[in-house]
Amino acid sequence: MSSNVKSPSPSQDLSGVVDVEQAEAALVEHYPRLVRLAYLVLPPSLGRNRRVLTAHALTQRALPRSRRSGDAEAIPVQRSREGRSADPGYAYIRLRVVSTALDAGLPLRKSALPKRAQLPPLLPQVWGLRLFPRSGGADELALDQRLSALSGPARAAFVLRGLERLADGDVLKILDAAGVDEPGAALAEADGVDAAHELLRSPEFDPCSLQARPTDLMRRRQHMKAAAVALAAAVVCGALLGLPGDGWGPDGAAAPAYAKNPASEAALDPAQLTKVAAGTWKRSARADFSVWPARGALTGDEALLRRALAVWARPGKTVQVSATTGTAAGAPAGPAQLLFAGEVDAARVVLLYDGLRVVRYAEPKDGTSGAALDFARVDGATSAEASALVVSRVDGNVRYLTAPWVGGVAVRDLLKPAASGSALKRDGEGVTEPMSSPAQARACSSWNALELRDDKGVRRLSTDLGELVPAHLTAGRPQAPREATAADWSPTACSLGDARSNGVRSVNSWQYARQALPEGNGPAAWICTRADTWRGAGGRALAQFRAGGAAAVAAKAEDSAACGAREPSVLAGVRWKSRGGNWYLLGAGSNDVVSVKTAGGSRTPGNTVAAPLERGARAGLTGRLANGSKVSTLR
Known part of the structure; x- marks a missing residue:
């Protein structure tokens, strides 16, 4: 790490002052952007989990200690063409975040006390889990590698240019105010990175949308066993010393430690799964996932269903778990509804619904190693959003399980609105043949959408954005949107890539x-x-x-x-x-x-x-x- 960072001088480029309330409002309003800024400036050598926690800690500590606006310290206002930069409160918080993130990348020295930013954050802390942003593609990985090769000031210069869209003059002012000795040299070093600035807004670099994985489970288990033995010994000794006579005192209303929770057990029992009859949707006043019938050749395979429910409740370390943003990944509160169980491509797939979420469990046909568990939130779904679910992804292709009210399926290329749709065949269970998905495509030479025709003849467009539930496409004024056509989306289809995941x-x-x-x-x-x-x-x-x-x-x-x-x-x-x-x-x-x-x-x-x-x-x-x-x- 470069050492060309001096003690910051917040009074540099002083053009105004703001009080703590202004700075606090800016921090709350732009928190996700500031945390992303800190995450990108921090050295990748810290590791993704440490970078995430440090980025949140530095951003949360960016406010001055004084809570009285009249005593707020002088805050430099960076003037630029970017709207956020014109806000003095945001400019101040951004400067504090950049300055402390640069400090965090400095090496520890024996001759000087460490700065607070150089030490692991006390808060926030997450025990038993490793948190990291969603993985991006090859472009994001290449950019992360390029940024790791830069010095801290150069990395900050690149990020301020790309993420904040600041002119070079404003970048120089911020680096100088943050204590960088040679801002011009940092800017010149950042010029060597030829990656697109738009990549900085990728989910790869978003420390507010995170994935979770367990830490070393074997070591944790050993430590927990040792702690449990010590605690049990302490409890036994304390109880024996406190008893007035022989024998144990009553446990009150508490159940024995080995007792099982009947509700939890019922949720993991395949026999308790709800299986809706085939024609229920025709008589129901609602059209959502709750009236989907149980379909697939393996709906009677209790061993498969038991494995799916057990993995849902307590996924092992080899299970690949994913959840859409804002979706809880916990166990079901009670017996779930079975939507599908069958063999698709090279896997056995189970789709379940608990009233709030759709869950997909998949395992290889030849074993259970490499099982996957995916969660998607679907509360409040209407017939438009509950018309299809992803049942398989293989080699850039996707298969869907369609709703029972879907009468026909076609594929439409939104970039070719004049072309007619290609019919997509389905088997007897409602599973489509594979179609090319735009979710993983790098170039935007085409954009496939799913055209679904319901039992009333209404045609709806949906598209795969990398999640279990395809996104419903509409057009028209926001107060009264209508079902979209390919012509409605032809000019802007490629912008759908920004909404992935x-x-x-x-x-x-x-x-x-x-x-x-x-x-x-x-x-x-x-x-x-x-x-x-x-x-x-x-x-x-x-x-x-x-x-x-x-x-x-x-x-x-x-x-x-x-x-x-x-x-x-x-x-x-x-x-x-x-x-x-x-x-x-x-x-x-x-x-x-x-x-x-x-x-x-x-x-x-x-x-x-x-x-x-x-x-x-x-x-x-x-x-x-x-x-x-x-x-x-x-x-």
């Missing part, structure tokens, strides 16, 4: 504005794509600008209600260069935006704006709604 329930695409480009350069379209999750929170919105057959991401918002049913208003802007070589600030809002104001102060009536942009000019936009309230650009 986030527990997505549905994704809506909506063209919210059209605009005539300056200098007769033709029309442009503005499209907002919103992904809603099963857990409610964590929604993502993305605004795209399309002109001349090309598309650009204008703005993104994470964990936001923007562009959805609760907050349908949307505003976004881009810098755009005309064919004549002139630069403009273009912006567009939804129909309820009655005027748009640029950072320069001019206000344009209507929901679109096209203002000439001088070199170095600020490129901010705000809008005003008909009721007088303001709307800001997505961020």
Whole structure:
């Protein structure tokens, strides 16, 4: 680790002060982004589990100790073109996070006392588990390796550029304020990394969406046995000393330690599984997973079902466990419902439902080594979301088990809306033949979606985003979305890659504005794509600008209600260069935006704006709604 980090001087580049309340609000609002920033700046040599815990600890300790706003220390305000950087509270917290993350990477020296950041965090602590972000692909792994080869300041420079989207001048100011001796050298070293900055937003580097694995179970078992023996001896000795006469005192209402819980035992008994009859869905007032019949050739294999339930309750160290974001991975509270049990490809597969989650258990045909257990949250599913479940993934292909009300299945390439769909055959149990999945594809030359026709003739599109339940695709205004067609999604299908592995329930695409480009350069379209999750929170919105057959991401918002049913208003802007070589600030809002104001102060009536942009000019936009309230650009 490079040693070109000096003691930070927070007073450098002082352009204003904020109080503790401002800093605290910024920390709460942008906590996931700040933790990701700390995780990326910390040296990978710490290991993924230690980096996760240290990143959370450093971010939570970023506030000043004083709780009185009047005594808050002077906070340097970094000025930049990025909206978050303009917030003094966020700029201060970000500087503290970067500074302590750089300190954490410094080697310990015998001649000096260690800084707090160099020591393992006291809190948070997780006993018996190793926590780490979801694994990404080859690109993310290559980027992590490149970052590990950089010095701490260079790594911070790359991350501030890519994650925070700061200009080089602002990066230099932050590094200098964080105590880096040679910020220019760190920036030059970061120039050697040619990876795309978008990779920094991958789940690979998200320390807030984690996977859990046990620590060394054998060693833990030995330690626990020794501790249990010591505790038992202490209890026995204490009880013997405290008894007034011979014999043991009563245990009161407590059951003996060896007694079994009847509810837990029932949940693990294959005979207690609910098996819905085949025609129940036709008579039911609801259409969800609760009326799926039990299907598959192995629904009577009690040994297989017992193994599936036992692994669900207590998965061993060799079981590959995955859960969508926001989904609990614990044992069932009572007997579950059996949806499917059968052989698919080279595995025996069991699908179970407990009213809140769908669980997939899979084991090889020739044994149980390498079993997998997958969880997905499905509470509140309607017939649209409960129409199909992933039953198998092999070599980039996926098979689905379809709902009993699905009358026909086809595959549609969203990038070829004029092409007719290809029929997807199903066996007698409702399992489809394999289809190519876009979930693992690196390039976006095509994007396959599942077209499901129900018993009433309604056609719905869903797509695989790497989870058990495919995401339902809709189109139209957020207040009244409709079933989407391939033509609705053709312009924005490739943006679905950003929603992978986030527990997505549905994704809506909506063209919210059209605009005539300056200098007769033709029309442009503005499209907002919103992904809603099963857990409610964590929604993502993305605004795209399309002109001349090309598309650009204008703005993104994470964990936001923007562009959805609760907050349908949307505003976004881009810098755009005309064919004549002139630069403009273009912006567009939804129909309820009655005027748009640029950072320069001019206000344009209507929901679109096209203002000439001088070199170095600020490129901010705000809008005003008909009721007088303001709307800001997505961020």
